[in-house]
Amino acid sequence: MLHPHHQAALDRFVTAYSQKDEVQAIIVGGSLVKGFGKPGSDLDVLIVIDEESYQKRQATGDLSYYSTDFTDYEGGYVDGKHIGISFLEKVAEMGSEPARAAFWKSFIAWSRNDPTELQTLLNRITTYPEEGVQERIHRFMAQVQAMQWYVGEGEKHNNPYLLSWSANRAVLFTARMLLAHNRLFFPYHKWMLRMLELAQDIPTDYLSKVDQLMRNPSVEGTRDLCDLVLEYRDWGTPSTFWTNYFLQDSELNWMNGQTPIEDL
Template sequence: MSIFSEHLSHLSEQLRHDPSVLALLLAGEEGSYSGAAGTELNVIIVVSDEEFEARLQDGRLHYKMTDPAVEDTQITGRYISPRYLQKVARAGSEPARFAFMGAVIVFSDLPELRSLINEITEYPLHLKQANINRFYAQFEAWYLECKRALVQQEHYVLHQSIMNLLLFGGRLILAHNEMLYPGQKLLVHMLEHAQRKPEQLLSAMQSLMVTPSEMCLERLYRQVRDYRNWVNEELNWTDYVIMDNEMQWLRQSVSVGDI
């Protein structure tokens, strides 16, 4: 954090004058980037519940710093509130939780903030098997869709099916390792760090993406399916697919891929 301390100090001083700002966080290990174009920092600004609701209504949730004093450094981020944090801790999706992984508190007027972040970033063990059931159902369904698309040479459907097969195969492995799902962008990165996974998982995923074929599909499918006994033998995975793909709107819930 020391290489960014000057910029964060400047930002912190600026935000301290805003009475609606309660805390400033620097996002975790994926939230900072240094390159030829300069330094990019990703921050999370905690404002009062009232301020957050006003911003939510107006669509003003994105932050971007354009102060010339921090030339060559782009600071972007988003606004949240204490109530938002409490909701994430209670019922947040895994990507919502992962957003706080490794977050650094720059300043805070909220004494419970650190414990709340710790609660948010804990893997939700009470949902583990229920989620595995749902992911496995999707994995089986998209495997069959991949096979059909390969035979019928439906390239658009094949591409979508492969991406979903990899997504839910990856989510099975992350759940098995009790690791939060970070979203599509960092899925492979997290799988690289998973200790318990099929030995050739990443190469099988890469092969299926680059050169889709029946052989590559079967290799990836069997590596994941046979890695362990994922679900009870009596589980009817087609019922899960119907509920998550066709009737999700009835529950007004998030997509199974984002839980």
């Protein structure tokens, strides 16, 4: 939801940037459109520019955007990135969940041309990728099972870093399992738990157990959370033992250049 001061900032931004020849459309995303924002939240924009300009910016790495020129509320700013249609097409074809989640509930604030094709592309991006979802769940599950072992190693070796790391990753990958089960995007870490609040089918006390574990990482709490999710439902039979998944996703993924398991 855009508050009146956000809408006023957007209006000023659109008025200014729609005059730039390279700008083809302006999309609004971020926490505000997802329903996670606050009155003091920043305004997130995705500036669609012509392909030649996008390729030039991509070559120099000059893709980000930040400005306080259009906001008049305390701490306010507009930020985002420059993108091209080729980028959007690639996200629609093979984008990770965080890449897709950036466009979830976004809207086109302005377009130089008929926005129908652009909206169709956004619809493709924000359709949950059903293909391979069971395999992804099993890969996330393997990470959860690995954390049940690693957290014990943290305690055994009096290694608080390893214990805390294991607890955090147990939260991450139990959450990934539940998000995938509910066909909800992983919006990266900042909004992961807020996204889970929208899930229809998760263990009743999952979020409270996550909160307790993050405030007090422990072996018992980590294993309890893992068991809660692993035993919540029949997750199906993985095609291989969890150690093989873990080996491929956490130790050998560099060999084939695949997206890290954390970012799928």
